[in-house]
Amino acid sequence: MVPIILASIDWKSTIFAVVGGIGIFLFGINVMSDSLKKIAGSKLKLFVEKTTNTPFKGILVGILLTALIQSSAATSALVVGLVSAGLMTLPQAVGVIFGANIGTTTSSILISLNIGNYSLPIIFVGAILIFFVKRKKVQYFGRVLLGFGMLFFGLNLMGGALEELSTLPQFLNFLQSLGDKPLLGLLVGVLTTAVIQSSSATIGILQQIYSTGTMSLIGATSIVLGDNIGTTVTSVMAASGGSLSAKKTALVHVLFNTIGAILFFIFIKPYTNFIIWISTLLRIDYLNSKFTISLVHVFFNIGTVLILFWFVKQIVWLVNKIIPAKDDIISDDVILDKLLLKSAPDLALENAKKAIVDMGNVTKGMLEYAYRFSFENNEKAYKLAFQSEEILNSLDVKIHNYLVEIGSKDLNKRQMLRVAKDIDTITDLERIGDHLENIIEFFEERKTQKLELNQDAEQEFKHLFEIVRAQLENSLESYFTNNQQLAKAVEEQEFELNKLVKKYRNNHIMRIRDNNKENGTSYYVDILSNLERIGDHTHNIAENVLSEKFSHRVKAIK
Structure with a gap:
């Protein structure tokens, strides 16, 4: 009997239909998800940022967002990026991930609709x-x-081939054995989803198989539970080379799905009896057996959320224990997240903005270290200043490359202008670091040669440092908050600085002429010039707030 059945199947056509159907199905889901994200556009960032201040709201956002873009992986990537950019806390992220797991069940509901003939x-x-x-x-x-x-075309193509395969005794026996060996079904679900990197595809294939009537509900349920564990492999792989926040967010996803799967697996028989009762009550299994699998998926995720929602604080505590924070000063791994490049350009720009905020803080810190070494002879400040300079150089390269990657995406004019201005700003911050390094070296050389600084000259330098400090503070604040009043204040400070530099240069010349006791004349002029150049760069940053024109660098990006 077996040879007759084997001979009756066109293996070539059947295998091609299965793999081709899966391929078309996956491509269709990807095209649909990407296009929905494009339609949502920059509203995603505002929507997520403004509505996730509590775990419950986070769950609602996760449901709506994942249902909208039809991709829990994309939602997870979005959340990882927001946490990395400092726009969302880990407890907020937990809520969104919980919701994303419920939202992803809409894919199985869509698949259960019998509209394949209209594909x-x-x-x-x-x-x-x-x-x-x-x-x-x-x-x-x-x-x-x-x-x-x-x-749906891919599902139809695949469904016809799977119906043929279900006539094979070997295939039929394997499917039926899953009812007696649910652990095997769990492993099948984990491995299948981990390999094809799509929980929706695994559920879709399962719905097609279950609709042939060759598999018990316990066997199908065990695969659904395994699928929910296997889908976390995607987020783990995505976060493996990412920031600490990315790893923590991925771990939340792993814990949620794994704990839920274990709990429901322990009570798999009562759970399937509950699904059978619901299906019988609503006559679902008679009308559309695919929808029964949707119910398994939906009630599993809702049930897991209802159980784990009360343990959000404990989950965050556990995640922080498993992945403790590091004491790095600043790392591009912490502040830059390339996962956002695939999610939404506006979010990637927010991530870059957070990175520039950190770069600005390093620059302000270096200015303080330069002051303390120059006028207080603080050796620790000397070391910290040069460490800051190295960090600035590194951040300049990293953020610049990140912005260029953003610029290579399909951006609108506003986004492109933002990229250009950000590149201008990091360049100015890096140059400020260079000038501060020069000032430190000049003061160090003066001290090495034991050249005393005139008391009047010291007061002049301190005065200029105060103005430059205020300029830097105001220019960065104006840039990060788009405050035009502060930007105009920087322009006024720049005018005042230039007047004082000219005045102090003349004072220096007068001191030399009057008593010829001014040692290290060239050092004074060099320090003065570097302070003036720092003022110019802070002015450039402020000008970017007032200007609505493209920088010359925008052509280089494109």
């Missing part, structure tokens, strides 16, 4: 909108329809 007309309408309509938003909507149609 080709949907693809046709999508193609018409893409190729014959000029408006970008409409084109993106066309891509959503194209992806949606391809998703």
